[in-house]
Amino acid sequence: MIDTLRSLPLTGTIPMVIAWALLLLTFAALIALVPSRTRTRSALFSCGISLVLTGAAVGAALWLGQTPANELRPASFAALFVDLSSIFIFVRVLVRKFFSWRSLVSLLTLIVNLAAGLLVANQSYNLYPDFDSFFPTSHYNQATAEQIPEPDQQPASVSLAEWNQLRTAGKLQSANLPAKGTRVSMPVPTPHSGFHARNAEVFLPPAWFTTPRAQLPVLTLMNGTPGGPTQWFEEGGLAKVVDHYQATHNGIAPIVVSIDATGDVAANPVCTDSPKGKVMTYLTQDVTDWIKQRFSPNPNQKTWTIGGFSYGGTCALQVVTNSPTRYGMVPGGHDFGVWRRAIAEDFAYVAQRGGL
Structure with a gap:
């Protein structure tokens, strides 16, 4: 009932x-x-x-x-x-x-x-x-940025194929995977752009917490305006999608990073380097460098993608056309409802490109 x-x-x-x-x-x-x-x-x-x-x-x-x-x-x-x-x-x-x-x-x-x-x-x-969607069911564990180990304290990462071999052979040190992934809110350093962004919301699947760690593909998402990075998890239904995927794929799923490309709830910096902020530099350099350095994902960025809805969808298209080597593909759109209904298919496509 x-x-x-x-x-x-x-x-x-x-x-x-x-x-x-x-x-x-x-x-x-x-x-x-x-x-x-x-x-x-x-x-x-x-x-x-x-x-x-x-x-x-x-x-x-x-x-x-x-x-x-x-x-x-x-x-x-x-x-x-x-x-x-x-x-x-x-x-x-x-x-x-x-x-x-x-x-x-x-x-x-x-x-x-x-x-x-x-x-x-x-x-x-x-x-x-x-x-x-008003009071969504929790589909992840919650952690603080301090609870996520720094890169020099993280275990070695291996390719997904090697990780699967180790898992099948029972040679993963963390053989018992967490039942759920973990969501964490983290600031993105901006040494190149200086853009004042709100915290990114990151989903790390259970396979990220094993030793050694699997090198996973990346799904980067952007909100519209008005909006914020938390929308993808709280109203967008993303948490349910990624939780179902990892639960049916041995704890494996893409790393999901919901980032702020506007700087404020109702801001509209037009997704370029301008007096309103170096948004393009932020998205193509700061964000991607931080993801690589912080989470040890699949180094082949053709397995990554960036997408969004409304402002975020338009911005994603601008990013991949200006910097095609940073992200391998781009889903997007202007209707949050349409995007939500399609995200399960897009997510599966990202996973397939990443070899999951």
């Missing part, structure tokens, strides 16, 4: 119709709760103020947040307008008489209205595909 509830979808045609119906019905109900003699005036005043605030939000996204116009989602701002109007109407009901049945009913109605507005906004970006 619980698993069924967690798998209920929050995106798609039916959830979208339900969300808009709840949003508009609760908005109409709030207006109806205003006393009739002031209802029209209150509704017009609330909608007028909300229209101004919504316009300000659009302006802030375009100019302060430097969000491209084609990245804005009209449905999200329409929901924002309705939600703001609902809040002002609720305040109007509350001011008239704080303790009354109207106040209680309008409060409950407002809560449903705001929840419906969030569901409408979620339709635009597909960040939360189902209820499970």
